[in-house]
Every structure is written in structure tokens, then in C-alpha cells.
Amino acid sequence: MGKILYDMKEASKAASEITECPNKEGDCNYDLITYGERMMWCPVFRTVNDINETGKCKYASKLADKFRCNVKSGLAKYSGVPKRHIEKFDDMHESDALREALMYDYRDFLVLCGPVGTGKSFIAAYLCYRWALDSYGGYFKNEAKWGEVVARLREQVGWYTAYEVAAATCQDQWDIASKYRVLVIDDLGIEDNTPRSIAAINFMVSKRYDHGEDMATIITGNMTTDDITGRYGKRLTDRLIENGRIIVCDGPAVRRKAKTAR
Numbered sequence: 001m002g003k004i005l006y007d008m009k010e011a012s013k014a015a016s017e018i019t020e021c022p023n024k025e026g027d028c029n030y031d032l033i034t035y036g037e038r039m040m041w042c043p044v045f046r047t048v049n050d051i052n053e054t055g056k057c058k059y060a061s062k063l064a065d066k067f068r069c070n071v072k073s074g075l076a077k078y079s080g081v082p083k084r085h086i087e088k089f090d091d092m093h094e095s096d097a098l099r100e101a102l103m104y105d106y107r108d109f110l111v112l113c114g115p116v117g118t119g120k121s122f123i124a125a126y127l128c129y130r131w132a133l134d135s136y137g138g139y140f141k142n143e144a145k146w147g148e149v150v151a152r153l154r155e156q157v158g159w160y161t162a163y164e165v166a167a168a169t170c171q172d173q174w175d176i177a178s179k180y181r182v183l184v185i186d187d188l189g190i191e192d193n194t195p196r197s198i199a200a201i202n203f204m205v206s207k208r209y210d211h212g213e214d215m216a217t218i219i220t221g222n223m224t225t226d227d228i229t230g231r232y233g234k235r236l237t238d239r240l241i242e243n244g245r246i247i248v249c250d251g252p253a254v255r256r257k258a259k260t261a262r
Helices: 002-017 043-047 058-078 096-101 120-139 143-156 162-167 170-179 195-214 225-232 234-242 254-261
Strands: 032-035 038-041 108-113 157-161 182-188 216-221 244-248
Touching: 058 120, 058 143, 096 108, 096 120, 096 244, 108 120, 108 195, 108 234, 120 143, 120 157, 120 182, 120 216, 143 157, 157 162, 157 170, 162 182, 162 195, 170 195, 182 195, 195 225, 195 234, 225 234, 234 244
Parallel strands: 108 216, 108 244, 157 182, 182 216
Antiparallel strands: 032 038
């Protein structure tokens, strides 16, 4: 018993002496370290709990990067978030519209409208990613939970074009409207301009409206609010405005800019 207490005391003393990463080479691969002649859990790693504040621990930083990649992969593979947008997250231009969109609290509606190529869909994709990190970033230190995180994202984040929503069966429309904590309806207005399509979009907005603050619905489109009213009716526009926020993306055309730079 005395030896156990002594070992615990020595371990505590050693831990108190370690205030920065003990591996000067920066090639940490585990949170178990050798300190003197003692194997111990790294006390620096144990103090890191925020995925955005890992700078003092090289191993935590590596895990955080791997976790972010895992989340991105899951969103692309299972939630339908376009990979072309996800690939731009690490080299993005922070526009006024993006800064404003980042204030969204993931309740009710967010409508991103504006000309073609101004980054509306990219912002919607980045908001899905930020929600995933805000919701599950605390799991980044436990690799055994990463599969569970991806499974949850598959059930909670959904990305559909307005055409897919309009073409879906009534049952599928009901499932889409009811299932996701965060739902993106991309490219509003590209679906056929028919009574059936208009009814489908109205149904989707109505069901999400009924759920209120329990769900986030992000809609992108090239249409103005007047265009939306003219096509889908004032009732739909009123619901978007009453329980939502509209952001006009009117900066330089992102896609055209990217092509010019090549």
C-alpha cells in the first residue's frame, strides 16, 4: 500500500513539472509518454479539452486535424454535402456574407440569396461543418468515438437540391422534412416550375416551420424575396422572414474568380 501511495505521489510530482510538450521533436503519436524512467499519461494532453485550443500539445493538434478530416469525410459521404465545397474550407476567403452567416444560431431558417457564383452553397456547406464541430468537437480526443460521431452526422445533417426535394415522393419529402437537425435546400428555383414542385417546396418549408427552433433550415438560391413570393406565394415568404434571416451574397463571383486564378 505504501509503495502505491509513493508511486502516486511521484507521478503527481512529475506531472506538475511538465508544463509544455515533453517531446521536443513534435512526433507524438500517443498520450502515453516516458518521463525520466517513468511511463505516464501526458499531463499536457490531459489539459486540452477544446478542439480549437490545442496549440500547446502536439499530439492533440494531430488528433484535432485528423478528427476534422473525419468530420469532413462523413459530411461528404453520408450527409450529401458537396465535396467540392469541403475541399475549399482550409483556403477560404472570409466574405462579409460568410461573417454574417456565422452569426446564425442554427434555429429556424437562414436564406442565402444572390447572383450565381457568389459563394452561397459554400457558406451553407461551411455552416454544416461548423455545426458538426460545435456539436461533437469534444470527442476529438477519443478516436473510438469517431465512428459514432459520423453515424450521428449521417442522421442529423442532410443536403438536398431543390430539384431533389421536388422530385421526391410524398413519403420521402416527409422524411426529409422531419429527420434532420440541420437541413440544406440548395439552389431554390432550379426545380421545375410546376404546381407539384411548388407544393413540394411549400410543404418542406411548412413542416420545418412547424418544428420551430428545434431545427435549422438553410436555403440557397439565385432568387430575390420578390422572386420567391412570385413563384411560391406570400405565405412561404412570410414564414421565411418571420422565423428566419435573409443574407444577400452580392460579392465577386467566387467560381469565376477561381477560374481566372488558374
